[in-house]
Amino acid sequence: MKNRFEGVIGRRDFLKTTAMAGAAALTMPGMKAFAAGNAINFQTWSAAVDLVKSHVAAFEKTSGLSVEYANSPWAQYRDAMVTKFVGTAPMDVMWVSDAWLPEWAEAGWISPVDEFDSLMAYNADAETFCTDSMTYKGRQYGLTYYTDFMGFIYDADKVAAAGFSAPPKSWDEVVEQSLVMKEKGISDFPMMLAMAKESWLIEFMSAMVFSHGGRFTNDEGGSIMQDEKNGALSALQWVVDAVNKHKVVSPGCVETGELSGLKAFASGNHAFALLPKYRLAMLNDPAQSQIAGRAKQALMPMGANGSHATVGWMRFHGMATQAAADKARADNAAKLIEWFGGKSDGAYTFQKLLFLDIGAGFGVKPLFEDADIRAKYNTYADVAIIQEQQALARKKDVVTPWFGDWNEVNGASWQSAILGNVSPADALKKSGEEWDDLKSQA
Amino acid sequence: MRLRRHFNYEERTALLFIAPVMTVLGVVAVFPIAYSFYLSFFRIKLTRPNRTPFVWFDNYLHLFKDEMFWTAVLRTTTFTVISVAAITLLALFVALLLNQDFRGRRLVSTVLLIPWAIPYVADALMWKWIYDSGYGALNGLLYQLDFIDKYMIWLGDQDKTLALIANAFVWKEVPLATILLLVSLKSIPSDLYQAARVDGAPLLQRFFHVTLPSMRTGFMLVIIYETMIAIRHFDLFFILTEGGPGTASHVLSWEIYVETFRNLSFGSGAAMSYLLALITFALAYFIIRTLGRSV
Numbered sequence: 001m002k003n004r005f006e007g008v009i010g011r012r013d014f015l016k017t018t019a020m021a022g023a024a025a026l027t028m029p030g031m032k033a034f035a036a037g038n039a040i041n042f043q044t045w046s047a048a049v050d051l052v053k054s055h056v057a058a059f060e061k062t063s064g065l066s067v068e069y070a071n072s073p074w075a076q077y078r079d080a081m082v083t084k085f086v087g088t089a090p091m092d093v094m095w096v097s098d099a100w101l102p103e104w105a106e107a108g109w110i111s112p113v114d115e116f117d118s119l120m121a122y123n124a125d126a127e128t129f130c131t132d133s134m135t136y137k138g139r140q141y142g143l144t145y146y147t148d149f150m151g152f153i154y155d156a157d158k159v160a161a162a163g164f165s166a167p168p169k170s171w172d173e174v175v176e177q178s179l180v181m182k183e184k185g186i187s188d189f190p191m192m193l194a195m196a197k198e199s200w201l202i203e204f205m206s207a208m209v210f211s212h213g214g215r216f217t218n219d220e221g222g223s224i225m226q227d228e229k230n231g232a233l234s235a236l237q238w239v240v241d242a243v244n245k246h247k248v249v250s251p252g253c254v255e256t257g258e259l260s261g262l263k264a265f266a267s268g269n270h271a272f273a274l275l276p277k278y279r280l281a282m283l284n285d286p287a288q289s290q291i292a293g294r295a296k297q298a299l300m301p302m303g304a305n306g307s308h309a310t311v312g313w314m315r316f317h318g319m320a321t322q323a324a325a326d327k328a329r330a331d332n333a334a335k336l337i338e339w340f341g342g343k344s345d346g347a348y349t350f351q352k353l354l355f356l357d358i359g360a361g362f363g364v365k366p367l368f369e370d371a372d373i374r375a376k377y378n379t380y381a382d383v384a385i386i387q388e389q390q391a392l393a394r395k396k397d398v399v400t401p402w403f404g405d406w407n408e409v410n411g412a413s414w415q416s417a418i419l420g421n422v423s424p425a426d427a428l429k430k431s432g433e434e435w436d437d438l439k440s441q442a
Numbered sequence: 443m444r445l446r447r448h449f450n451y452e453e454r455t456a457l458l459f460i461a462p463v464m465t466v467l468g469v470v471a472v473f474p475i476a477y478s479f480y481l482s483f484f485r486i487k488l489t490r491p492n493r494t495p496f497v498w499f500d501n502y503l504h505l506f507k508d509e510m511f512w513t514a515v516l517r518t519t520t521f522t523v524i525s526v527a528a529i530t531l532l533a534l535f536v537a538l539l540l541n542q543d544f545r546g547r548r549l550v551s552t553v554l555l556i557p558w559a560i561p562y563v564a565d566a567l568m569w570k571w572i573y574d575s576g577y578g579a580l581n582g583l584l585y586q587l588d589f590i591d592k593y594m595i596w597l598g599d600q601d602k603t604l605a606l607i608a609n610a611f612v613w614k615e616v617p618l619a620t621i622l623l624l625v626s627l628k629s630i631p632s633d634l635y636q637a638a639r640v641d642g643a644p645l646l647q648r649f650f651h652v653t654l655p656s657m658r659t660g661f662m663l664v665i666i667y668e669t670m671i672a673i674r675h676f677d678l679f680f681i682l683t684e685g686g687p688g689t690a691s692h693v694l695s696w697e698i699y700v701e702t703f704r705n706l707s708f709g710s711g712a713a714m715s716y717l718l719a720l721i722t723f724a725l726a727y728f729i730i731r732t733l734g735r736s737v
Contacts, residue, residue, distance in 0.1 A: 079703060082488050103489040188592070197686040252575035254687035255598035264576045401489060405705045416688040419600055 039066040040329075040336050041320075043084070043094040044145075045077040051357050055350050059339045065332055085109040085320075092323040092333040095145050098133040098314040099202075103401045105136050111324035112139035116334045119143055122342045122364070130363035133314035133395040142316035143341025144351060146360035149312040149393040150207035151277035151386075152301060157294045158186050158271035167272075167298040171212070171238050174272060174301050178248035181271055189250040191242060192273040194261035195418060196254060197411045204258075204274055205414060206311035206396050208235040212303030216398045221439065225410075226425070226432035234303055236417055236424040243418055254415045266291060277386060281359040284380035297385050300392070312393030314363065317341045361390075402438035409434040482712035489706055501713035510692065511714075515721075517604060518693040522672040524608045525615070529668050530661065532612065533619035538653075540620070541627045558617035566681035569610040573597050573682070597683055600690035607678050607691060615671065619664045626660025627653070662733040666726050673722050694718050 044052060049071060056067045068090075072080045078100060084091060085107065096110065104110045113119050122143060123131050129149075134142050154167045162181045168174040178190035194204060209216060209225075212235040216225040225232040242249040250256070256264070258275070265273040266282070266289040275283075282288050283295035299308040317337045323329040340350045351362040356376055367373055368387050377383045398406065410431040417427035449457065482501055486494045505511045540551055557565070572579045573596040581593040597603055630653065638648045676695040683691040685700070698718065702711030 082706060086488055086491060107489045107491055197684040250575065250595070252595040252598040255575060255595070255683070260574065260576065267577070269576060405707075408700055408704065412686065412689050412692075415686055419688050421600075421688055 038332075039068040040092045040323075040332050041068045041090045042070070042336060043081065043091060044069075044071045045074040045095060046071045047074070048354055048358050048360070051350075051353055055340065055344070055353070058344070059336060062344075063335055063339075065335065067336065088322070090322070091320040092329060093336050094318055094320065096142060096316055096318040098316070098395065099399055099403060101134070101136050101141055101318075102399055102403070104318075105139075105141060106401045108321055110141055110318045111321045112141055113143070113319050113334065113337065114140040118338055119334060119342060122338075125348075125364040125366050127312070127363050127365065127390060127393070129312040129393045129395045130314055133312065133399075134316050142318040143337050144363040145315040145317055145341065146351070146354060147312060147314050147363035148276050148278050148361040149390055150203050150274055150300070150310045151280070151297050151389060152299065152310075153265070153273045153275050153280065153283065153295055153297055155265075155268070155271045155291050155294050156296045157291075158190070161186055162271075167296070168301050169299070170302045170304075171306075172304075175242065175246050175248055178242075178271070179246060182248065187269065187271050189248060189269070190271040191249045192256075192261050192265050192270040192275075193239065193242075193249050193253045194256045194258045194274070195239070195415065196257040196260075197415065198257045200258040200276075201411050201414075202396060202398065202407055203276070203311050203313060205232070205235070205410075206398075207274055207300060208232075208239065210309040210311055210394055211235075211300045211306045212238065213306035214303075217435070221400065223432040223435035223439075225435070226428040228425075229305075231432075232428055233424055234305070236414060236428060238303065239414075240417055240420075240424050244420060251418075254418055265295075277389070278359045278361055280381045295380075297381060297389070299385065299389055307392070308389070309392050309394055310389060311396055312390070313396065398435075400439070400442070402435075402442055406431070406435050406438055478712045479716060481708055482710075482716055484709045485707075486709040487705070487707050494709075497709070501710045502717070504710065505713060505717060510689070511697065513689060514692050514694045514697045517691065518673055518695075521604055521608055521611075521675075521693055522669055524605065525611050525672045526665060526668045528608065528612045529615050529619050530664055532616050533623050533664060534657075536616065536620045537623035537627055540624055554617050554620060556617075557614050560614070562614065562677040563681065565610065565614050566678045569606075569613075569678070570597075570682055573606060598687050600687050603683060603687065603690040607682055610678050610682070611672065611675060615668055619668060622664050622667075623657060623660045626657045626663075630656040658733060662729065665733065666729050669725055669729065670722055673725070674718065694721075 042056065052071075053069065056069050059065070060067055077095075078097075081094065081104075085104070094110075096104065101110075120140070123140075126144065127147070130144060130147050131140065133147075134140050134144075152167075156167075158181060159167055159177065162177055162184060164177055164180075168177050174191060178187075181187050181190040195201065206216070209232045212232075214225075214227075214230060214232045214235055216223070216232055218224045218230075224230055227233070239249065243251050243253065261273065262275060262279055262282070264270060265275065268290045277297065280295060280297060284292050286292040289295070300310040302308055317340050319330065319333050319337065323333040338344075342348070344350065348362065348364055348367055351364060352367060352370060352373060354360045355362055355367070355373060362373075368383065374383055377386065398410075400406075413422070413427040413431045416422045417424045422430075446454070483496060483498060484494050485497050485501070536554065540547060540554075560568075571577075575581065575593055575595045575598060578593075578596065580596065581590070584590045585593065596606055634652050634656065635648060638652050643651065674695055675693075676699060679685065679691050679693055679696045680699070685692045685696045694714065695718070698711055698714045701707050701714060705711075
């Protein structure tokens with residue numbers, strides 16, 4: 001009886017085809033490097049993928065080194081990376097969020113890069129909060145991928161229609177202008193706050209707290225959020241009053257995420273909003289926004305004892321400990337970090353291209369003077385205000401190995417206070433106790 | 443030799459054929475279940491890979507003392523009771539309707555299946571848009587019909603959150619429950635109705651004394667299945683509220699997710715999962731004992 005596979009593919013054919021496929025695969029750049037075993041394993045989340053790929057290609061051409069580039073979606077990135085670290089998957093350079101720095105550093109998955117003078121030289125150009133955000137226990141763990149800060153955005157037409165010549169400078173003025181807008185029927189809830197439980201919530205809270213002159217923790221890392229004078233009380237009290245007493249912020253803010261809030265603001269429902277600064281580009285794009293041309297940025301309003309401070313955040317290029325442990329691998333990894341986070345060909349090419357491509361903020365001051373960047377900014381924003389606000393940005397003071405655990409409780413506490421279930425003081429007391437408890441277990 | 447002594451040729455052949463499947467099941471099902479039970483005796487936090495002490499039943503004992511855990515149990519119970527009751531009643535009503543001959547019955551049956559065919563994530567995103575307090579369809583509809591004079595807060599109102607999530611759950615689950623009950627209805631012998639008519643039983647009596655008792659198996663199936671699905675349900679909570687506002691939708695499945703995948707505490711997450719599994723088994727046993735007694 002004839003074998004039914006006979007005539008389709010024989011054993012020799014199979015072996016020949018396999019060998020040819022293998023040879024073909026090895027000629028592909030990634031596989032070649034893999035086979036050689038000396039590729040730099042570079043892991044990112046799925047952002048600006050084409051730009052990253054072309055910058056990787058330029059790096060390979062210039063340095064003669066190979067890069068094995070892979071990316072995964074932002075939503076699953078942290079979990080995917082933790083799994084890879086635990087499973088000791090090959091890793092040299094990766095994008096890191098400032099929120100994960102302490103836990104990854106404590107776990108021994110990433111290593112400081114401050115022994116590379118070539119990388120540390122770029123700190124002279126960087127904003128202070130950027131270097132602060134990449135520093136843990138006095139050691140610096142990387143160089144910029146992108147950075148941004150929470151901005152106070154307003155609809156210039158609504159402010160003018162309410163009879164004001166300038167946007168509010170303080171949180172009291174936000175209430176004052178909002179009440180006039182309500183009275184004139186300009187907006188039911190003039191101030192947009194996105195207080196839903198999502199990853200952005202800590203940035204919104206931090207911007208409120210910093211601008212009210214408060215902090216969540218002190219320099220020693222102890223909780224002071226519950227402190228009446230220096231903590232987060234006045235900020236949370238302002239939010240609670242804005243929702244329940246003045247009714248200038250919608251009670252629906254607890255179900256409004258950053259994206260929903262952005263859409264509502266872009267639809268013209270509100271006059272003021274706290275939003276990441278990079279959202280200005282979308283807000284002033286007529287194809288995406290009904291308030292295009294009217295969305296302006298002002299300095300973060302001040303609380304009674306506060307300042308125009310806001311919160312900034314960092315995403316940076318870090319080095320895996322497994323790479324740092326091997327001198328040759330570490331040197332190669334440092335070269336790739338410099339190519340992306342520092343200068344390539346004598347300029348901050350990647351940060352500049354990233355800004356021009358997707359509007360992502362940069363953390364180095366000289367780029368503010370770049371003609372292309374200024375021209376791009378001028379199409380939708382005021383560079384001077386952005387520069388001034390960025391200089392006032394501060395790193396989050398709650399980023400610790402136990403940040404994730406605490407953040408769940410803190411988010412629920414703030415929401416409970418906004419809903420009127422507990423007083424702001426009790427909500428922050430609970431957050432503070434949770435912080436101390438987690439800190440003692442760490 | 444021992445195998446030959448205990449099993450005859452036919453049994454040995456059968457064992458040989460099921461061995462690959464049993465091996466696969468052992469690797470992908472039995473081992474993970476057993477291993478996760480083992481993990482529940484350790485304090486494992488992935489971000490502290492070098493500190494994983496064996497803590498015996500501490501993870502379980504800690505849960506019993508945790509106020510949030512009991513709140514989650516209460517919320518899960520409320521959600522389950524509301525959902526299963528609504529699903530059963532609605533499915534019964536629709537099944538009775540579809541059991542009648544009327545024009546367009548096939549079309550109605552087909553349309554009924556649409557919610558069931560939609561994946562839970564899509565279902566959740568759709569309801570998120572419907573419930574949105576700023577631009578949601580629900581507010582738009584009620585406003586245009588003059589039922590409300592200003593847009594309402596839906597998911598952000600802690601008194602409504604659980605009921606609204608239950609509503610989205612019921613919408614998705616009613617079709618399957620209807621089909622199960624319809625099958626049960628179709629299997630009732632027509633002689634029973636004829637005999638009841640001969641005895642002079644009016645419509646309501648026929649319904650309470652013939653239809654309902656004959657559907658006991660169908661009800662048992664629906665209640666057990668929907669209870670198990672509701673208790674463990676996660677998708678809607680994840681997409682609609684992330685456990686909020688405040689702690690208004692902190693159910694057990696959400697607690698387990700946060701503990702395991704956000705806090706990366708696999709030990710206590712596994713302990714919670716085992717408690718949830720135990721509760722589910724206990725409930726299923728209780729329902730079978732109660733409803734299945736005379737089946």
